[in-house]
Amino acid sequence: MNSFWKQKIGTFENGFFHHAFLIEGDPMVTKAALRDFLERELRIPTAGNPDFSEQEFISFGIDDGRALKEMQSRHSFAEGGKKVFVVIANSFTTEAQNSLLKIFEEPTEDTHFFILSHSAQFFLPTLLSRIVLVSHQDSGEKKTFGEAAEFLKMSYAERLAFILKIAKDEKDVSRSERLIEDITRFFYQKGKAGKRTKEEIRTLELALSYRRYAHGKAPSFKMMLEHIALIAPHEKTV
Numbered sequence: 500m501n502s503f504w505k506q507k508i509g510t511f512e513n514g515f516f517h518h519a520f521l522i523e524g525d526p527m528v529t530k531a532a533l534r535d536f537l538e539r540e541l542r543i544p545t546a547g548n549p550d551f552s553e554q555e556f557i558s559f560g561i562d563d564g565r566a567l568k569e570m571q572s573r574h575s576f577a578e579g580g581k582k583v584f585v586v587i588a589n590s591f592t593t594e595a596q597n598s599l600l601k602i603f604e605e606p607t608e609d610t611h612f613f614i615l616s617h618s619a620q621f622f623l624p625t626l627l628s629r630i631v632l633v634s635h636q637d638s639g640e641k642k643t644f645g646e647a648a649e650f651l652k653m654s655y656a657e658r659l660a661f662i663l664k665i666a667k668d669e670k671d672v673s674r675s676e677r678l679i680e681d682i683t684r685f686f687y688q689k690g691k692a693g694k695r696t697k698e699e700i701r702t703l704e705l706a707l708s709y710r711r712y713a714h715g716k717a718p719s720f721k722m723m724l725e726h727i728a729l730i731a732p733h734e735k736t737v
Contacts, residue, residue, distance in 0.1 A: 504536050507633045511542050515581075519603045519612045519630040521622065525645070526555075526587045526615040533585065533613060543583060549576040552584045557673055559588040564598030571602060571610050580609070587615040589676055590710065596623045603629040617684050621710075646674075647681035651734040658728035666721040675720035682706050682727060685734075698732040705730065 509515040686703040
């Protein structure tokens with residue numbers, strides 16, 4: 500993987516090839532991989548380094564974009580040092596993406612950004628045109644779809660029981676949101692590998708619409724997941 504990332508991101512000898520990157524893949528995996536790459540290949544410490552910032556969000560919004568703009572405009576703590584900002588989120592609002600677009604168009608000197616997301620498909624084309632896409636799957640890593648892998652193998656009754664179980668924990672809404680995200684990613688990736696069935700297209704469209712609703716006021720994840728559970732085709736292998 501390191502050799503693949505070197506071609507996309509850069510090396511200690513040559514420096515960064517760009518100022519903004521989108522790393523596509525499971526953030527739980529890519530977060531650790533990116534830290535290791537920065538330390539080993541670019542010799543940028545990620546621990547105890549005031550010029551390294553890593554933030555995680557359920558949904559990255561316009562206020563978060565404004566805060567990032569303010570942070571990146573400041574001088575680095577180390578003389579001639581490089582500032583690195585890592586942003587990890589399940590989703591990015593349209594307004595936030597537009598704010599990132601403005602930051603990436605005129606970045607401060609020696610400032611580099613990494614967005615970690617499950618898929619590039621949810622980003623605006625204008626934003627994607629300003630960043631380098633680094634697909635974790637292209638590096639040879641096995642594709643994973645979180646809890647969606649087992650969920651899609653379940654019978655309808657098993658799916659509904661599973662949804663009821665996670666819905667009881669009202670504090671863990673991120674788990675329900677991730678499941679919708681993983682189901683969306685599964686059917687999106689399946690379509691890239693070959694022709695989708697009508698049921699798969701319908702499921703993907705529904706999951707995409709619910710993914711947007713998930714960031715509204717008081718979304719009913721239980722209702723959305725139950726709907727997806729009843730129309731999503733059963734998958735023998737995920």
